[in-house]
Amino acid sequence: MTSPELQPLLQVPDGPTWEKIVNCFFGNFTSELGCANMETYSDYYVREIRRLQVGVAPGLARLAARTHEDLIHICEVLSKGRTRARQDIRKELLSYFATKDHLAVDRSIDLTLRLWLLLNVRDSQLSVLLPEQPPLLWEDSCSLETFIEAHFRRSTTKLGYRESRLDPSFTVANMVRVCDLRVRWTESIDDHLRLDQRRRVLSIFPMKGFLVGQLNSAVVDGDGNKVSKVLPASLLQETVITLNLLFPQWDSATQALLRQDGQRFDSEAPFDGPRRQSLDEFSYWRDRLLELHEEIYKASPGTWGQLWRDRRNPHNWWTFWIVLLVIVPLTIVGTIASVVQSQAAVESLNLQRASVSG
Structure with a gap:
């Protein structure tokens, strides 16, 4: 009892x-x-x-x-x-x-x-x-x-300088808008950043309060490093960093996405200072971030709307739309003019033949 x-x-x-x-x-x-x-x-x-x-x-x-x-x-x-x-x-x-x-x-x-x-x-x-x-x-x-x-094994994947670089537009909100990505909020840290490629669904562990709580529960060893009671402090810190990377505070599209899904972790410290610029800075989550980067972020837009919103490469974006909105119409107009001109020439030739035969 x-x-x-x-x-x-x-x-x-x-x-x-x-x-x-x-x-x-x-x-x-x-x-x-x-x-x-x-x-x-x-x-x-x-x-x-x-x-x-x-x-x-x-x-x-x-x-x-x-x-x-x-x-x-x-x-x-x-x-x-x-x-x-x-x-x-x-x-x-x-x-x-x-x-x-x-x-x-x-x-x-x-x-x-x-x-x-x-x-x-x-x-x-x-x-x-x-x-x-x-x-x-x-x-x-x-x-x-x-x-x-x-x-929770550390990644052994080795990356070159160029393939490890992260663009500022590498955010979940941008991939939702441009790459048809969907987000599933998970309550299990082992599920964090798991990507279902077939359904294009990314699992995100949003409980930053839990991560901070576990970090604060860590003790300091003789070398001054934090050692968590059970979960490695480095894993907890890196998980916080991935949240700050993929959901930056400065991004209005990110804020709109989080409000839509009822998430508030972006307002919870720590905010981790400067944004990470390379996958090499991640150890536990490098492979899952790499999969997300290669399979989703680098994928081509699937609809005209996504193509319009895709600003990952501004030079290519401007080139494509200039060709589509300026050169293509001019080409069409030129083609129509050529057809009309050819038709007029044929009609003129027919008239000349008719007058001669008459």
Whole structure:
């Protein structure tokens, strides 16, 4: 039976409970992490828990965790035991929850990872809740640390100077307008910048407040480098940089797109200073950015409207439209004039023949 001091999972966390959650998940509850930047994350936290109760067969979403405090405890076990195999974590939690239901404990672990690290870890039966988002499977013999390293590898792709350069017009808003790109906002960091080439859909992880919170939870090592509790600080920083790159504050088309989709992360610090100009400056997300650049950004416009809006190469744009709007009409007029002139000459010749024969 749930203690009166503990809030059941289906209840929205009150102030003190929410502070406990943030203290555990992000290290310290400060105004820097607070209200504005964490609003999107807190909405996600409630939504993800409720998602398990909607449209799921009875018993499918059973959990060992019953309260928000249970999730906090699981998070603490995972954080301290990041080098331990999942099966060892499960064994400890089976004892803590006094249960033999392995599936209920496993699903509680997965839920905690989705809420704490925003990794889409879930078993195949629950993957139907988000069919467009590939689930991650954490194997029994693997530690959390190894699991994360396997899914966030640094790129080994080598690029030349010219192919690595990024144009200022390399923004999502521009690709939506010119290249027929569509955006899907994802709640899982592992899904960030995933491109569905067939449907021309780009997944974007917009929770900058979460990224900042995780960065603030990082500790500093002996060399003065930030080391995150679990997710690499360099990964978190680079993810923020990709958001600033693809959704620049100075771009009016970007602001219009974000307003249309109800996104506010562009107003959340940090803003990362100067814009990145090369793909070589990215390590974790280089390959996905390269795919986006090659398959979408460099693609030719598919409609006349997109062609009109395409200013990626101003010289080519002016040349094309001058040819289309000036030279082509002149050519058509010249052709018509030649036809009329030829027809007049033929008629004149016919008249001359008629007069001679008459």
